[in-house]
Amino acid sequence: MVRSLKNPKNAKRKSKGSKKEDGSSSSNSVPSMPAKVWQPGVDALEEGEELQCDPSAYNSLHAFHIGWPCLSFDVVRDSLGLVRTEFPHTIYCVTGTQANNAPNSIGIFKISNISGKRRELVPTKTSNADTDMESDSSDSDEDELDNEGPKAPVFQVRKVFHEGCVNRIRAMTQKPHICATWGDTGHVQIWDFASHLNALAEAESNISKDASTVSNQTPLVKFTGHKDEGYAIDWSALVPGRLVSGDCKNCIHLWEPSSDSTWNVDSKPFVGHTGSVEDLQWSPTEPYVFASCSVDKTIAIWDTRLGKSPAASIKAHSTDVNVISWNRLASCMLASGSDDGTFSIRDLRLLKEGDSVVAHFEYHKHPITSIEWSPHEASTLAVSSSDNQLTIWDLSLERDEEEEAEFKAKTQEEVHAPTDLPPQLLFVHQGQKDLKELHWHTQIPGMLISTAGDGFNILMPSNIETNLPPANATA
Structure with a gap:
């Protein structure tokens, strides 16, 4: 259990006296050293060495913050396509x-003019000047961009007062202006942010309203039935308005929408865990089924039609189970992340056979803080950890020595990458401190957003491939 909160780099290590990223030479006369991938927890920085981002690893890379650290966020579904x-x-x-x-406050924000560039999976050999021009497209919004280059993203925000810290926030898929918040005051609240989202959508530039202004708004519902604060909450993707919320006293409550824009919350909780409920996920295919995980080291599967006890309980990890993610493209697959840094993939069809684990990874050495399957690739998922790494995994990958040799020959340069990494590890994103939560953007293939103690990152790794439908659709 790692939750409290009180700049994006895919890091490479090089000598301070070596050749700079822009191709010029530094004043220091230390001989040039080849850049290599730096592994936190494995490699140590020696005297005279520094970490530098490799911008060629990203199609797009931006950083921003809203003032205070944010433990949780959610992507709001929009009508732009x-x-x-x-x-x-x-x-x-x-x-x-x-x-x-x-x-504390809830921030409803819009970021427009997010620049970037498509890249070939195997880049062609170019001059230093060409490479430097290309990498400019991945500069963060904190960098100075000249008039001839891409403009910095435009950040707009509206704020609403929230009583206490926001432990977790989730937007409803079917009605994105409806959001639920878990507060450290022990209250779960539901809000309607339609007016704020409409104002952001109509604004072409910075909203005239001072970004520091915090408005007061009454929530649609404020549930006080939980006996403690909590973090677990999830909207059903199949039944609009159906919600579950879990607290640190091991209780889970079911919310059902009513016809008058309010909710009926079952006062009798689902009880089966012996410790804090850390995360909840509705099944992507079964409207009455959801999963939960707990500090009691278990994952439970529930069916709301079968009473208040779990339909199945799984001893999932050797320490607290912090987060879970149900694969929406392969609904038999459930991912879970633990306090010991491990994460596992389970095939729920194998539950009756006893061992449902089909993959288990021990790459991270610190607690897993977020895990989420890609909405566009059934075999891909992203993981964040307290080791300040965001990693992307493709479970369909296997090591292919011939393919690696072919790639090396095409790039015509030496690749200084670790050889002992799992072949399924697709990408490592570093630089944020105290990573807390990540989400894929469901409408922009390959885009990830993450929050940490030092702000947000938007990233689109250049090696993330997505099988797109034959033609773009509009919402």
Whole structure:
């Protein structure tokens, strides 16, 4: 269990006196050293060495913050297109602050003009000048961009007062303006942010309203039936408005929408865990089935038609189970991340046989803080950890020595990459401190957003391939 909160780099290590990224030479006369991939927890920085981002690893890379650290956020589904592949991009999100000595708020924000560039999987050999021009497209919004280059993204935000810290926030898929928040006050609240999202959608530039202004708004519902604060909450993707919320006292409550834009919350909780409920996920195919995980080291599968006890309970990890993710493209697959840094993939069809684990990874050495399957590739998932790494995995990959040799020959340069990494490890993103949560953008293939103690990152790794439908659709 790692939750409290009180700049994006795919890091390479090189000598401070070596050749700079822009091709010029530094004043230091230390001989040039080849860049190599740096592994946190494995490699140590020696005197005279520094970490540098490799911008060629990204199609797009941006950083931003809203003032206070945010433990949780969610991507808001929009009407700009179901599958968007052309830059610049626009995204909408909701988040909540974790401020101990200041008023907390919910932030509804829009980021437009997100620049980037498509790249070939195997880049052609180019001059230093060509490479440097290409990498400019992945600069963060903190960098200075000249008039001839891409403009920095435009950040717009509206804020709503929230009583206490926001432990977790989730937007409803079918009605994205409806959001649920878990507060450290022990209350679960549901909000309607339609007016804020409409104002952001109509604004072409910075909203005239001061970004520091926090408005007061009454939630649609404020549930006080939980006996403690919590973090677990999830909307059903099959039944609009159906919700489950779990607390640190091992209780889970079911919310059912009513016809008058409110909710009926079952006062009798689902009880089966012996410790705090850390995460909840509705089944992507069964409207009455959801999964939960707990500090009691188990994952439970529930069917709301069968009473208040679990339909199945699985001893999942040797330490707290922090997060779970149900694969929406392969509904038999459930991923889970633990406090010991391991994460596992289970095939739920094998539950009756006793051992449902089909993959288990021990790459991370610190607690897993977030895990999520890609909405566009059934074999791909992203993981964040307290070791300050965001990793992307493709479970369909196997090591192919011939393919590696062919890639090396095409790039015509020496690849200084570790040889002992799992072949399924597709990408490592570093630089954020105290990573807490990540989400794929369901309408922009290959885009990930992550939050950490030092702010947000938007990233699109250049080696993430996605099987797109034959034609773009509009929402």
